[in-house]
Amino acid sequence: xxxxxxxxxxxxxxxxxxxxxxxxxxxxxxxxxxxxxxxxxxxxxxxxxxxxxxxxxxxxxxxxxxxxxxxxxxxxxxxxxxxxxxxxxxxxxxxxxxxxxxxxxxxxxxxxxxxxxxxxxxxxxxxxxxxxxxxxxxxxxxxxxxxxxxxxxxxxxxxxxxxxxxxxxxxxxxxxxxxxxxxxxxxxxxxxxxxxxxxxxxxxxxxxxxxxxxxxxxxxxxxxxxxxxxxxxxxxxxxxxxxxxxxxxxxxxxxxxxxxxxxxxxxxxxxxxxxxxxxxxxxxxxxxxxxxxxxxxxxxxxxxxxxxxxxxxxxxxxxxxxxxxxxxxxxxxxxxxxxxxxxxxxxxxxxxxxxxxxxxxxxxxxxxxxxxxxxxxxxxxxxxxxxxxxxxxxxxxxxxxxxxxxxxxxxxxxxxxxxxxxxxxxxxxxxxxxxxxxxxxxxxxxxxxxxxxxxxxxxxxxxxxxxxxxxxxxxxxxxxxxxxxxxxxxxxxxxxxxxxxxxxxxxxxxxxxxxxxxxxxxxxxxxxxxxxxxxxxxxxxxxxxxxxxxxxxxxxxxxxxxxxxxxxxxxxxxxxxxxxxxxxxxxxxxxxxxxxxxxxxxxxxxxxxxxxxxxxxxxxxxxxxxxxxxxxxxxxxxxxxxxxxxxxxxxxxxxxxxxxxxxxxxxxxxxxxxxx
Numbered sequence: 001x002x003x004x005x006x007x008x009x010x011x012x013x014x015x016x017x018x019x020x021x022x023x024x025x026x027x028x029x030x031x032x033x034x035x036x037x038x039x040x041x042x043x044x045x046x047x048x049x050x051x052x053x054x055x056x057x058x059x060x061x062x063x064x065x066x067x068x069x070x071x072x073x074x075x076x077x078x079x080x081x082x083x084x085x086x087x088x089x090x091x092x093x094x095x096x097x098x099x100x101x102x103x104x105x106x107x108x109x110x111x112x113x114x115x116x117x118x119x120x121x122x123x124x125x126x127x128x129x130x131x132x133x134x135x136x137x138x139x140x141x142x143x144x145x146x147x148x149x150x151x152x153x154x155x156x157x158x159x160x161x162x163x164x165x166x167x168x169x170x171x172x173x174x175x176x177x178x179x180x181x182x183x184x185x186x187x188x189x190x191x192x193x194x195x196x197x198x199x200x201x202x203x204x205x206x207x208x209x210x211x212x213x214x215x216x217x218x219x220x221x222x223x224x225x226x227x228x229x230x231x232x233x234x235x236x237x238x239x240x241x242x243x244x245x246x247x248x249x250x251x252x253x254x255x256x257x258x259x260x261x262x263x264x265x266x267x268x269x270x271x272x273x274x275x276x277x278x279x280x281x282x283x284x285x286x287x288x289x290x291x292x293x294x295x296x297x298x299x300x301x302x303x304x305x306x307x308x309x310x311x312x313x314x315x316x317x318x319x320x321x322x323x324x325x326x327x328x329x330x331x332x333x334x335x336x337x338x339x340x341x342x343x344x345x346x347x348x349x350x351x352x353x354x355x356x357x358x359x360x361x362x363x364x365x366x367x368x369x370x371x372x373x374x375x376x377x378x379x380x381x382x383x384x385x386x387x388x389x390x391x392x393x394x395x396x397x398x399x400x401x402x403x404x405x406x407x408x409x410x411x412x413x414x415x416x417x418x419x420x421x422x423x424x425x426x427x428x429x430x431x432x433x434x435x436x437x438x439x440x441x442x443x444x445x446x447x448x449x450x451x452x453x454x455x456x457x458x459x460x461x462x463x464x465x466x467x468x469x470x471x472x473x474x475x476x477x478x479x480x481x482x483x484x485x486x487x488x489x490x491x492x493x494x495x496x497x498x499x500x501x502x503x504x505x506x507x508x509x510x511x512x513x514x515x516x517x518x519x520x521x522x523x524x525x526x527x528x529x530x531x532x533x534x535x536x537x538x539x540x541x542x543x544x545x546x547x548x549x550x551x552x553x554x555x556x557x558x559x560x561x562x563x564x565x566x567x568x569x570x571x572x573x574x575x576x577x578x579x580x581x582x583x584x585x586x587x588x589x590x591x592x593x594x595x596x597x598x599x600x601x602x603x604x605x606x607x608x609x610x611x612x613x614x615x616x617x618x619x620x621x622x623x624x625x626x627x628x629x630x631x632x633x634x635x636x637x638x639x640x641x642x643x644x645x646x647x648x649x650x651x652x653x654x655x656x657x658x659x660x661x662x663x664x665x666x667x668x669x670x671x672x673x674x675x676x
Contacts, residue, residue: 066099071111083106119144127147191257234258297314302335341402351406352374356369357372438469444485485576488510491567503553602647605642606639606653
């Protein structure tokens with residue numbers, strides 16, 4: 001449009017009127033014609049098929065008025081967009097109105113297919129409604145309902161591939177794009193939770209998982225001595241006698257979850273007691289008892305009666321007795337007139353006896369019995385055990401089984417001992433039971449003899465060294481006196497003849513005068529070996545033909561290197577004191593005169609002499625060089641040549657003799673060492 005003084009102008013040949021209109025680069029003549037109008041043109045066009053715009057084409061609109069356009073999509077399409085004066089609309093609407101038109105305009109409409117929603121599922125497990133593909137008018141809502149088939153449940157619903165879980169409905173709001181909805185189903189699972197109280201079980205127990213339509217049976221088992229107390233299914237107590245009697249319950253065609261629980265109670269039984277001439281104590285005491293419970297029954301007889309036995313549902317003669325309650329039971333306690341035993345005895349049994357008056361095997365309750373204790377000759381009555389009495393006669397009233405013992409003590413006697421000086425009597429003063437026996441030994445000191453023995457004031461002939469009291473039945477006394485033996489013995493010499501022989505010599509004197517005496521009849525020789533231990537008697541010489549005596553000892557001498565001797569003289573008045581000891585050595589003598597008889601730079605000749613007092617000689621000669629045994633020679637050897645020596649080297653030598661007896665080898669001392 002071209003305006004002039006405010007009015008529209010029309011320029012001929014111009015495709016679109018405009019003002020101002022410019023002629024550029026004029027090189028020829030031109031003509032311009034302008035026409036004027038009071039209307040404006042609005043151009044309406046379709047930018048896509050599948051719809052219409054009304055009015056269509058170019059519409060002249062009076063200046064200052066309004067012009068409305070209606071866009072109508074074909075079926076299945078919607079108005080997708082508008083362009084106004086070349087600009088796209090973000091919110092295409094129909095109809096659209098140009099108001100107060102004072103310029104030219106243009107409008108274009110664009111149509112698109114409506115969106116769809118595709119619904120899918122497995123029809124054997126459930127449905128989704130509407131099913132299949134549904135065209136949804138643009139911008140409207142579409143609701144879907146998901147319904148599982150019987151025995152199934154919604155597992156998941158996915159919207160455009162995204163999981164929404166087991167929902168039952170879903171609405172697509174303000175649909176502007178296509179969508180997809182998919183429903184999946186799973187077999188419906190139910191649970192049954194089974195529980196049992198104490199003292200019984202339910203099988204199966206705990207939580208069971210079951211499919212829709214399944215069947216599940218439960219068994220209730222009471223423990224021994226119990227029964228079903230209550231039985232609850234889904235909160236409802238079951239009282240059906242068949243269920244309680246047969247202890248089972250069945251869930252059939254399961255279409256929901258359930259609970260089942262059972263409690264148990266003890267079965268109780270009655271215990272009836274019958275008793276005459278006594279009572280029965282029940283422990284525990286109750287009118288009824290739990291099944292399996294144990295009741296202890298104690299029979300309590302009346303005075304003068306004794307429990308004899310049980311009858312009924314309990315047998316035996318023991319009281320207390322136990323009975324197990326596994327049914328209603330009846331027990332009778334039987335009592336009989338009571339009798340008692342009276343047991344009498346003596347302690348010790350050898351001490352005496354007891355008599356009973358009257359003397360019966362059994363006594364009735366309340367009987368009175370007289371007891372008399374009679375001791376034997378060796379005992380005295382002292383007391384009663386089981387009855388109170390200070391004398392050997394007692395009375396006892398029978399009210400129970402009784403045991404009475406008469407106690408006796410042995411009669412005792414003293415043997416008094418009185419000994420004089422220079423001796424002893426063994427044992428000393430002692431107390432003995434009646435009938436005992438005892439030997440007494442009278443021993444004079446060394447150098448003394450027994451002068452007299454007096455028993456109970458009467459001297460005993462020949463003054464014995466032993467006196468025997470047999471079957472002691474009274475007190476006794478024993479006295480001994482002692483006198484000097486009149487003998488003293490002295491060792492005069494002890495000489496080792498060789499390692500196997502020692503000769504000892506002695507003299508016997510009267511200690512009162514110091515003169516030699518022959519008033520003895522035996523000499524005893526004693527020896528101690530190795531410097532310790534006791535002296536042992538190794539021989540005796542009988543007779544007194546000579547005042548000076550000697551004894552040659554050859555008994556087992558080589559076992560020890562030294563020996564000590566003592567002698568004792570025995571005469572009619574006793575023994576002398578032991579002589580002072582005298583010691584002697586019987587060590588094996590060493591070889592003598594050990595020396596070199598010849599020497600060279602490489603040899604040494606050794607020589608020696610064997611001593612004369614070695615009896616049958618050495619068994620062998622041992623030669624030691626530089627402290628080590630290196631040659632064994634015959635016992636008769638008296639020389640040895642050691643050859644092959646190293647010139648300039650020092651050598652030391654010594655030798656010793658060796659003999660043997662039944663206890664092994666024994667050796668002489670080493671000779672002095674000689675050096676080459």
